[in-house]
Amino acid sequence: MCLAIPVRIEALIDAERALADIGGVRKEINIALVDDLSVGDYVILHVGYALNKLDPEEAARTLALFEELGQLQEAYDEAQAGEGGA
Amino acid sequence: MCLAIPVRIEALIDAERALADIGGVRKEINIALVDDLSVGDYVILHVGYALNKLDPEEAARTLALFEELGQLQEAYDEAQAGEGGA
Amino acid sequence: MSRLNIAKGRVEMVHGSGGRAMAELIEQLFAQAFDNEWLAQGNDQAQFTLPPGRVVMATDSHVVSPLFFPGGDIGALSVHGTINDVAMSGAKPCYLSAGFILEEGFPLADLKRIVDSMAAASKEAGVPIVTGDTKVVERGKGDGVFISTTGIGVVPEGLQLSGDQAKPGDAILLSGSIGDHGVTILSLRESLGFEADIRSDSQALHSLVAAMVECVPEIRCMRDPTRGGLANTLNEMAQQSGVGMQLMESRIPVREPVRAACEFLGLDPLYVANEGKLIAICPQERAEELLAAMRAHPQGQDAAIIGNVVEDSYHFVQMETVFGGSRMVDWLNGEQLPRIC
Amino acid sequence: MSRLNIAKGRVEMVHGSGGRAMAELIEQLFAQAFDNEWLAQGNDQAQFTLPPGRVVMATDSHVVSPLFFPGGDIGALSVHGTINDVAMSGAKPCYLSAGFILEEGFPLADLKRIVDSMAAASKEAGVPIVTGDTKVVERGKGDGVFISTTGIGVVPEGLQLSGDQAKPGDAILLSGSIGDHGVTILSLRESLGFEADIRSDSQALHSLVAAMVECVPEIRCMRDPTRGGLANTLNEMAQQSGVGMQLMESRIPVREPVRAACEFLGLDPLYVANEGKLIAICPQERAEELLAAMRAHPQGQDAAIIGNVVEDSYHFVQMETVFGGSRMVDWLNGEQLPRIC
Amino acid sequence: MKYVDEFRDGEKARALAEQIRKEADPARRYHLMEFCGGHTHAIFRYGIPGLLPENVRLIHGPGCPVCVLPIGRLDMAIALARRPEVILCTYGDMLRVPGSGRESLMKVRAEGTDVRMLYSPADALKIAQQNPDKEVVFFAIGFETTTPPTALVIDQAAKLGLKNFSVFCNHVLTPAAMHAILNTPEADSGALELDGFIGPAHVSTVIGSAPYEPFPQQYKRPVVIAGFEPLDVLQAILMLIRQLNDGRCEVENEFIRAVSREGNLKAQAAVSRVLELRASFEWRGLGAIPESALQIRSEYAEFDAEKRFGVEQLHGRENKACECPSILRGVKNPRDCVLFGDPCTPDNPLGSCMVSSEGACAAYYSYGRFSEGRIPAEELRA
């Protein structure tokens, strides 16, 4: 029910409508619930309506967190491998 | 367009409706246009409405006329055959 | 698997989805009724061996309305109609396929009645339904049930029947009375509101055909006079063979209520559909023998020689009327009866 | 015969009457497009000889909406769909029949487009449409055009493919990306209002099949994952063979816009229909060879080994997700997409 | 079927035919017009022309309501059918009649308009009751046979207080058309060869025989009213030949089993309660004829589709090469038309006479096409 996906704003049509894209799928969406949209912004799309803007910096921060863990993991794996190989 | 057939009144339903039969095909018909119908009467049926009663005596007279011609014909044929055979 | 509620359930879109609900419908309704080794394999195709000989393939889509009628229903009709098309080549029908297009909302109980009737018709005829398909369309995009059947058969050695084989001098035979199916369907049209003791003649004719070709293998061609009736079917054959035909109206059997209903509706019984009758054309000198063979079969008791093939560059079908006059019997113009088969 | 006004005319009830108007439609539209010796005979059945071997028969009724879509239309689909069902047995498809159910009012120009597309598909595949049938239903009792096709083919010596032949240890192969057909159809649904560069994968697979069985005649079974998609088709085969299956999600090709559209609609591409893909199951030791044969064929360039058959008394299909977790891949529940084939 | 089968007896037909051959004077020709399409149909279906001597010629009259309806009226019906709120109901005969631009009700139905075929006008009332949010229009056509049921239906709609029912009235009158035929330029110039009328069967059961009495008096043409069965037709031909041979000129009644002098008074009363004479009505082939048709009385104006929808009077384009007008006036034969058979056929009719099976062109085409090339019935016997 709460199915929603991030889509990229391709073009602003009017105050209420924009053209959005996800992975090559294009669709006209309603943007009345979100202020100050620009082309290139990502929004969360739900039942045809943009619910909110995605913050690219925060997204990058979250991903960096995973990255860190991945590096931790790699280090750990290497350590383990080193031990095993010893 | 003026397709109409003689049907036999099988039962009177009310002042406007009767059950009619032709050759084993039964149908409810409208009899509002014809007065004094009884079971056993024949009427001419057109687009679901009885148009008129058939007069059995006049029908018999017409048929008798054909019969007569038939007999004339037979006599004629015989005469011809007699001649031919001679 | 859950049990279908056949008594009260209806066809839903999900029954055509390809998923579990469809599998249930197929298993609990179709496979159970048709019950044979080929369907049981559960493949998207049936495999079998055929006796040697020329193979025959025929297909018909059935869209009759109403679906149930005295003497049959769309299920039995869809089996008979295709078996007959196969049989008219002289072939022994061997296998059938069936494709169903169901309308959302159609009662499962009615579907079961139809499928059971198909199964009974197929069993009686000895021609199993070995593969099939089921689709569901939204309410208002179909009409209850449409059934497309395809039949395969094999022509015995030495037969070569085709609609283009009629030759001037040949005799034209008819296996029984005409118009019963079409008039039965019409009698159920609410708007016509008539009643008559008429039943569809829907039946599979392959055993009659087998008896006929055994007796007279020289039969030129056979055809079942379905849509368009006797008149149109004869015109088709006249056209194909490049000949004319001459009929005797007095020899063409029409049952009394069929004749009466036709009078009453302004129809000509020659153009009314049949589903269990056949026309055969054979050399004149074998006609009486063939007639005897037909009359000896329960499906040909009322068979008659109804006319001759003649030379005619116009390929007209003509008829001496009961009245002693002569008339053309043209192709069916316009529609006679919609949705009869 | 008068000329049909194909540019501006529409299907009328009279075109299904069995009379002259129907004969004109058949002659000027169907016979002209399909143009072959069997149809030209004008009989209610086609006669032909088959090469020796087991005969295969398959049927499908096609009810796709919309009728035209990028990559195909109902006409081509009805040819491909049935050829594929025949071919999945390893057979060479030989002949097709076609039954049309037309809705009153359907534009003749659209009908011609569909019939021409069928003819082209049939010619390209080398499988002629040798017999057929046409019915017309009243406006509001159909949906433009429904086409039921039945195919006949012959299995070459030595092949014995069936959905019940999969054995634990076998490899599962897929001929290419999934979901293209179903997502294409969805993209045309006005209510969804999305656009994507997607085309249906509708195609006849018998030449791919021929290359495959020639290379690896030990193939256990093949099936085309149409309605219900890859997931449901694998469940069917698992059930039939009494085995389990284990898939690797990362090995299953899904094109980007298909994946995006599925995300966007809350669909799982595993359940979306295909019309030009096949699943093959073969002994593990022949899998790489079979994969190479598939990849060498233009229709199998993206082929992949997507998993294995395993022992499993539950007959479950399971999958290691791209994420490294494990999940069941169940039968399709409910309907995924209505009217796609 | 009583009163049907007896009148189709082949033996008696041969006797009658023989008698006609005996009595017809070889020195003269008999041009007899069957006014009614019903007769035309029976004549062809039973092969009557083949039973008649060469000098007895049947001319097919304008008595087919489908054939005489001008294209403009059909175009008006099509315009009504195209109104989104309208369900147009009519008899099956009308559905395939070509209007302007070769449109027909069947074709506009295929386009999606709601056009329904009726077997009885009473069904139009039912449809109106079942579709309260629609306007049900009954496209009524026909001669005096068909008029009384229409009148009853309008009256019943009034009694039921139906608010969504109306009638597009095209009922026409037989005697007016007979007068018109005898008043064409061809009739005046003598190009119309017409010695007598086979008078209507079912029309006469309603109007009686009296309305034909002016024809012998005014135009010196005898009239024999005849039933629609083939023996009736043969008998009427014989009766006409006898009148002509005897120099008599009367109204005779062969159809005595159903037709009286005064007709069905109850039906006549029903008609005049609801309908009244139109000042003038256009006939195909005959042009505008004064007082030749009926319209709905102002008391029933709300049921008059022409008033209710303010239907614009249309005057359709006829196919110029179509000879229907001359055929309907009795001065040409279908085979005189260059379009007959190619391209004009019952499946592709270019004129109204090719549509109804009672039309002369359709009857010629379907029952007796190229009759000169027809194989004689004698050869039929194997």
Next chain:
Amino acid sequence: MKYVDEFRDGEKARALAEQIRKEADPARRYHLMEFCGGHTHAIFRYGIPGLLPENVRLIHGPGCPVCVLPIGRLDMAIALARRPEVILCTYGDMLRVPGSGRESLMKVRAEGTDVRMLYSPADALKIAQQNPDKEVVFFAIGFETTTPPTALVIDQAAKLGLKNFSVFCNHVLTPAAMHAILNTPEADSGALELDGFIGPAHVSTVIGSAPYEPFPQQYKRPVVIAGFEPLDVLQAILMLIRQLNDGRCEVENEFIRAVSREGNLKAQAAVSRVLELRASFEWRGLGAIPESALQIRSEYAEFDAEKRFGVEQLHGRENKACECPSILRGVKNPRDCVLFGDPCTPDNPLGSCMVSSEGACAAYYSYGRFSEGRIPAEELRA
């Protein structure tokens, strides 16, 4: 797909899973409730349970609007659909939910009522405009994610002056349900094993993170708001484990890329312009909860289907053996239900949790049925 694919990376998932295994204290158990059906679905679709150590248990919460709608409200929708003038529009998820007597909107649609599936509530307006002679009712359900579009649509209907459009409003509130879960008898008795919440993703984009702040304070349960992608879920699990290990109890936000503390103020304003708190609303499994749902303000009363049609409040019959109520309260697992799998399946759902793919029973059935018998993923590799 940007912002999607990065959050489904298998490598990172394995790293996160390893980290969880490392940090989870083997001496204790972690009972974490994902409130949202969207999380439940992601968890099963990506096979997350198989990545977690034995002592980290996920409990499936009531955050599926389909699952928590009481049967009576569905029966009311069915009653609306059955009105001949009504076209009932709703999201696809609702069509197969069983009401009383195992009816569903799909089944009554098969009977011939006009029930349509929507992808966007805006389409309901279009349907209303295209069917001026019909009453179009939008059967609106959903949490705070789905509510703003409904509010906009009602507002737009008012602006367009639509006279044939109304909404059957069933919008419910997430925080109220979370409170209710922590106030059940089981929660009070300690039978509810629940150590922390994975907080809603899309709901929170609208309402923000502030509404969750009472939970740590009042009930001593930490909340971590998480996106619906599988890495988001794993990360949130790790964050909850850390809070629990550290003895912290806070609202944390993993979904910082879309959720702020205050949420989408514009959307909130749109909702409060059109909708207002209901005094009380019945939840399946949780009973009547005060101020847990929204209704249409009296200014928009004409668009309120309940008022417009005087819909009678129904209280449907639940299947007594169905454990949905307990499952929705987090105290039972689908496999505790005797009906699970036989006869209750997604094609033959006996309870609401088996319908929506976000329902716990459906997820267990379709993605993890008999998970004890499931073949371990390791064996997959050939």
